[in-house]
Amino acid sequence: MSEEMYIIIPAYNEAANIARLIKDWYPVIERHSGDGHSRLVIINDGSKDNTYELIKEAEKQYPLLEGLTKANGGHGSAVLYGYRYAIKNNADYVFQTDSDNQTNPAEFEQFWQLRKKYDAVIGNRVHRQDGIQRIMVEKTLLMILRFYYGVKIPDSNAPYRLMKVELLKKYISKMPSDFNLPNVMLTTYFAYYHEKIKFLPISFVARQEGTNSINIPKITKIGWKALGDFRMLKKQMND
Template identity: 65%
Template sequence: MSSLYIVIPAYNESANIERTIDQWYPVVERHNDEGKSRLVIINDGSKDHTYQLLQKCAASRPLLIPLDKPNGGHGPTVLYGYRYAIQNHADYIFQTDSDGQTNPDEFEPFWNQRGRYDAVIGTRSVRGDGKSRKFVENVVCFLLRMIFGVKVSDANAPYRLMKTDLVAKYIGKLPEDFNIPNIMFTTYFVHYKEKVKFIDITFKPRQGGTNSINVKKIVKIGWKAVKDFYKLKKEL
């Protein structure tokens, strides 16, 4: 028996959040044999009614844990959720996003591989969020290969099942406010030859609301990422 913490960051997702809970809560219920699994959704300082909706849904869903924090961005919010899972002694962490782009029906093949691998990570071979996002991912993977010698086709997919002990092993290597932690977790896992498997997933267009990341922000994050990559490379 293994406890599962599904970690989902949320920012201004009032258009999506109830649907997200309806989709992922049954997954936690299904894998709650010891009564210790949780759906952890972290409100990242939303300016809409995301957190109020989370609280409303939690009133009738005991496995739903709504957390609230000041706005810090997607990456720091993911790390916040990972630390919460570590502190609460989860056996496994699964991370996805709150915008409805991922499919909970594809979770079971990931869960079924947990005995063979320490991390099972999604690969978005076809992306519903546009060619520009695919281009950015291709650039990221090129940089990872050039800087770290790590070859992956998708480093940042928000669909990943990881042993909590594995996350705890590497989380201390990253700054608390690191913007792109999943990219570095993927990099560490492959570089240090952890037991990791990649599985194709579907990736739909955003199901509602507005994406808070625009081209200007992507360029800014990307430029900082290059500097961070070289800094982290020295610490390998």
């Protein structure tokens, strides 16, 4: 039985990272290419540098690589764009990570080995090296989710998650199309509705190249909007 997987990676102004990203993650999709229909999909979210051009050039060398581009809408909208693309193309599994090379492809196999036992396997950034401010943001977010939804989870937003597409399809339509924190809400849905999920520790290093487009003022702005979204989505759960 074929098991088609789409690796979904959003990218914004990642010209400094994109070559290494492709080189590091392409062997993963090669090992798990199913009937040859699996894809490493990088979504260019309206970059102002030549990220997209570099992806398209790399396609000549990497046949399972596919570059998509869209108007800038933020990390969340790019993730959702990729998820919907995987669903449209009849993938069996979706794996999502980010383009800043903070995650380790060598840790993927332990996730893949659990794909039959769990419907989603999600990373837990036990030892984060991306700064105390971001660690505190995640801790605050976990407290908010516990208050709003009664879920106790170790990491809501880790960009390292393997999901069955059938599970993804079950919940993706519950969120607005431009939702800023889709991975947070998907993790919350999975926990709230007692889906078969597993959290695995992953490494998470500091960004090596380029500049992070999501700074603390942006995180704060996203956070304030998310509070309203959380209330709205919780009300839908109760209706």
